[in-house]
Amino acid sequence: ELKVEQNPLFLSMQEGKNYTIYCNYSTTSDRLYWYRQDPGKSLESLFVLLSNGAVKQEGRLMASLDTKARLSTLHITAAVHDLSATYFCAVDAFSGGGADGLTFGKGTHLIIQP
């Protein structure tokens, strides 16, 4: 059974600081996704990571994937208040012989304070 663990689950940080959210998963996969969710809203796709060593950047967010370590990171640079949201990583087990559909981490609730 695929398990996806995110940490931390809650993060309060100040504007201008850097921080990293970690996502570990338990079985073979080469597809990992990061989503953002604002309160009461749907999930917005941020990054799609499709191979070992993949790195994607958008603005102050950068995501990477290490399939050998079964680890992805979402790095926030010089945080701003607008990045306050809940961030989810999700793993697709289908490519590793598992069932279709995504397995999600529990989410990281990020609060960025002025």
Place this chain on the structure above:
Amino acid sequence: DADVTQTPRNRITKTGKRIMLECSQTKGHDRMYWYRQDPGLGLRLIYYSFDVKDINKGEISDGYSVSRQAQAKFSLSLESAIPNQTALYFCATSKGGGAREQFFGPGTRLTVL
């Protein structure tokens, strides 16, 4: 217009009632999914469908059923709703190949009293 739509957006019902949640998409994707979200638990897969004739159970399918009426429509039913099915329900779609990125609908907030 939204690519993935869900109806209703909010629903309050009573224990034992039958409820249907509907999802439609204009993205032309062949795969469709139903997830539920509970506070602190992330999203969990209920059912998924590769096409009209291929429907599969997900992690938490007990108490739910689905119908894929067409490539663009995928409905989720609660035959006899119970309070612990109170949750936020999301429909998602994806292409069968490539990145298989999933795109989510706006969600349906269901409350079972």
